[in-house]
Every structure is written in structure tokens, then in C-alpha cells.
Amino acid sequence: MYRYDEFDVAFVSDRVAQFSDQVRRRIAGELTEEQFRPLRLMNGLYLQLHAYMLRIAIPYGTLSSRQLRMLAHIARTYDRGYGHFTTRQNIQFNWPKLRDVPAILSDLASVEMHAIQTSGNCIRNVTTDQFAGAAADEIIDPRPVGEIIRQWSSLHPEFSFLPRKFKIALTGALRDRAGVKFHDIGLMAQTNGAGEVGWAVYVGGGLGRTPMVGKLINGYVPHEHLLAYLEAILRVYNRYGRRDNKFKARIKILVHEEGLENIKAQVEEEFAAMRGGVLTLPQTELDRISAYFAPPPFADHDGARLDIAREKILDPAYGRFLENNTFTHARPGYVSLTVSLKPVGGAPGDATAEQMEAMADIAERYSFNEIRVSHEQNLVLPHVAIADLRAVYDGLVEAGLASGNAGEITDMITCPGLDYCALANARSIPIAQGIARRFAAPERQREIGPLKIKISGCINACGHHHAGHIGILGVEKKGTELYQITIGGDATENASVGKIMGPGFEAEAVPEAIEKLVDAYLAHRTSPEEPFIAAYRRLGDAPFKEALYGNG
């Protein structure tokens, strides 16, 4: 894993000292809230419905055991004993007191973490594939480039006051598990004719009020010029992005209104002026950063094989866990393991301090001290030997973390919604809980197969509802919560935006509505091998609309 150098240490500790003084001055009455608000937001401190909320960056979703233990310590010491992992691979604490925040930031700095740029109109935490550096289908480990983007974008003087926030995601694999096409900039590793690896660059993707799939602006940018190319895009956006209307300020609107070709011409002009200049990334520097992400010292487990069919007979819960939660590793004898934070009846993405500590211990013993956070609000043990799977599973059972539902219908993305969020119009968590209870039976989930439900409590779409195979959007209508259902969204390399099916449903009717959609899918699929999204693409809206609203 990356370790802070002296520049990282200095800028993080300087920021802790600076913000500590700002908090002191605010409490002493020397700063008004109007003056203080932008300062606290620059340090990830929001005010939500019930209390402050501190959002902490987890760059490219990678944590060490030591860092996760510190998050557990913060949860227990300064908060209410739990944290919430988000779709940005970050963690949020919902109950910090203002006076404690400097101490929290100081604790974070001691394990090379911070909350800088987790709010504001700047470049936010860079996100990536949760299986980075482990996946068998990977062309390149994206984390070194993710780290370089983190360094380039941290406190970037030109891009600290953009028209609006800016999110970058990258993936080094053929399959996109990071939703890169729904980011302001999405990067997908690409091989050129000479067999060299570079990046396909997508621009102008996003969710929220105006969902859009990112457009390919350059099919191949070599590593050495990537920062210059990103800087060129940001510069064009910073110059022409709309500042008159918050709802039209994201780069997706600029690209949409001006046209990709026009924006591309501007970007290429900037790029031509910068190419080969100070932002050129020397191979030696890329090598130096890459060394931090060298593969761990794997043992020779080449002969180990998973016999899921056998395990399912011996212990169905364990067999189900293996079937759903393991992911093929590049190294024979190892797997990556998704640790679901979606127990039936729980709040998606929440983990207690005790669970974080259990994960840290398990990772230390069985996954080379590494933990990942997925944008689907789960944790991942990236490198687990097949021979250790039973021991890991038993440890997870003890910690209440052994839900074997990864990728199934109860593995939902869910924003905090109106239970916490000051922007929300409707609750999300109880909707997820209602659906999870409805489909709790493992046999039912297995029958349905891979299905992604994503729930947002407002149009800002933190719950990625547009990208759900089934999306649920909470709105307020005449003082009550109402839920619109969309179908056909997809956050993979085949990205698409879901379509609204018709009038919304009251909260208690949502699980029934989902059941009708699922039953329609089961009735119409060509075989159990045709997943929901493929069936929808073949069938179109009609059978699903009919299931929800009848054929009248």
C-alpha cells in the first residue's frame, strides 16, 4: 500500500493544525457560521438533519488493518459505535461533536488519512475497482495511477473552486466494476496496437438530476500524458462550466450543451499546449509509486481448488457464501472475498466498531493487511487463500458479517435518505429493509440471480438509482413519501440509464411492486442463465409495466 511521503505528512498535519484553530475560533465566536461553513466543508464536516457528519476519504477504496482499526476507534470514541461506508468508497460518521473534530482529524492523520476534499467544488476522492490489484480480468492495477491522480488533485491550486464538484473513477479491468461511465471523468485501461497499456477517457457522465452516460473523448492516452490530459479537461471545464445555475454546473451539462466534438477540440488544444511539459509523468515516478502496490508475498497454493458444489451440500450457508462472495483472483489458489454489509434488516453500508476491528484482524491474518471498500457499500478482503476460506468465514460469522448475498437482490445500494440527510425528500433505508425482508430466503434470491436494486432518497442520486437494474427514487408528494421505480439502469461497461415505469408507490407498497417485477422477469426469461438486465433489454418495458400497473 502507498505510504505518505514527507509532502503528504506535511500537508495533512498542516491542515489539521489549521482546521483546529478554525474550530477554536468558531467556538470562541471569532468566526461566524457564514465564514466557518466553507472551511468546515473543505474538511469534510457537513451538518445533517440531526448532527454534524464527517466524511473521510478512503483513496481508491483501499484500507490497511491499522487504518480500519483507527476508524473503529473513532466510531467508538467520538461517535456512536458505527460508521457508514458510501458509494464513493468513503466512510461517514453521523454523530461527531464539533469540539471533537480536530482530535478525529489528528487521529486520522496518524494513520495517513484525512477528510480533505470530501466536500466542495473540487476534485473528490478518486475511486476504482474494489478488486484492483487482485482481479483475474485485470489489464493493469489502477491504484498507482489512482494514487498519482490523488497527489495531482490534492489542493490543486487551479481546481479548488470549480463550477461544481468533480469525480474521477478508473478501472484497470475489462469489466467495469467502478461505474466509471457515471463519473465526470471515467478512465478504462486500454491496450494500443503496440501492446502498451494506457487509458480510454470518458467525460461527462453522471447521475443526479440529469443522468448521463460518459462519452468517449479519447480512446488512448498513454500514462505519461494522462495528467496533462486530465488537466486539459479540467481547465476547459473550469473556464466554460456554468456558474450561474447549480443544477447545470457539472461537466456533463457542458459536454451535452456544447457537444462532445466542440469540447474535445478545446481539450485537445489545451493538451497540445501542455503535452510534454511539467505534467509529464516519468516512468521512474510511475515505477516508484507502483512499487508501493507490488503484489503481496503470496504463498504457493496453486493446487488449491474451490469445490462449491460439495460445500453447498455439507453446509448450505457456507456454500452460498462461497458461490456469491468469492471473486476470481489473478493468483491461482487465492480469491477476493466480498464481505457484505447488507444483512437482512440492517442499514446498507453500516459497520460497527467491533465489525471493523474483526475485519482488521481477519485481514491482518488472512489478506495481507488489506481491506477494500466497494462502491456498492461492501467491504472486500482482496487476497484470501482458498485454504483459509473456512477460517475466514467462521470469523465473519462470529462478527455478524457472513451474509452470503453479494450480487443478489438483497445486496442493494442505499443512500442514507431522510433518516439522516438534509437534502433528502424520502427515506431509503426502511425501503431497503422492506425489500430485504421480502426476499430474505436464500433459495428465492438464488432463483432470481444477479439483480442490482439501487435506492436514492432524492434526485441527487447518491444511491445511484438511475444505474440500478431496478432503481427506486424517493420523492415527497403532499407531505408523504412516494417512490418512483425505474428499470434498465446499468453501471458496468454497458452503462445505461434506467427508465421511469409510471406513477410512484407508497412506501409499504414498494416490496410488493418489486416482487411483481421479479415475477415478470422469472416468467419471461429464456432460462435461468438470462439475467434480469439482459431479459429487460430483450423484452423492453411492456411486460414490466404490465406487471406494475396492469394492461389497462
Place this chain on the structure above:
Amino acid sequence: MQILTANELLSGATVYLDPQGRWVEELQRARVFSKDEAEALDAALAAAGATGRLLSLETEIVTVEDGIIHPVRLRERIRAKGPTAPRFPRQHLDEDGHVSL
């Protein structure tokens, strides 16, 4: 009818203006401003802003039935009691439990 609500500076806790000009945790102790008390409401808002200890000052529409205050918006009902799923108690005022106008 309206009430005045805010979040307190140190704890971030939800608070309500009571008839004695104090900011308290309990919704049912909130001062209810009738339609013809607009001036008093404006004065209270201005005074609250001047304390520098209250964030997100808002007026909320309520109904009162049998002496019980009911915020019209669900958002406000959740703010008064804390998250619903899982149910967590609301945030409490910390050391600064006595903000007054």
C-alpha cells in the same frame, strides 16, 4: 402556525425556541407562533441569528391538536425524534444546553 428550529453549534443537535426564549431539545416545548405573530417570529429569527450559536435556522409549519405539536413535514418529525431505521435516539445538547436569546 409555525415553530422556530435550528441545530446547535457544538453538538449539532436539533433545538426549538421555547416561549421563554431558550433553545430546547423537546419539540413539545416549542413556542408556537400564530399567523398574527409574524413580527415576533421575525424578531426571534433575528435574535437567534445574532447569537452565532445556531445553524440552519428554519421556521416549520405545525398543527396543534389537543395541545400536541405536529410538524407538517415528515422531515421535521424525523428531526425531532432521530433516525427511524434502525431507530437511534436523537442527538443531545452537550455542554451548551442553555443557548438563550
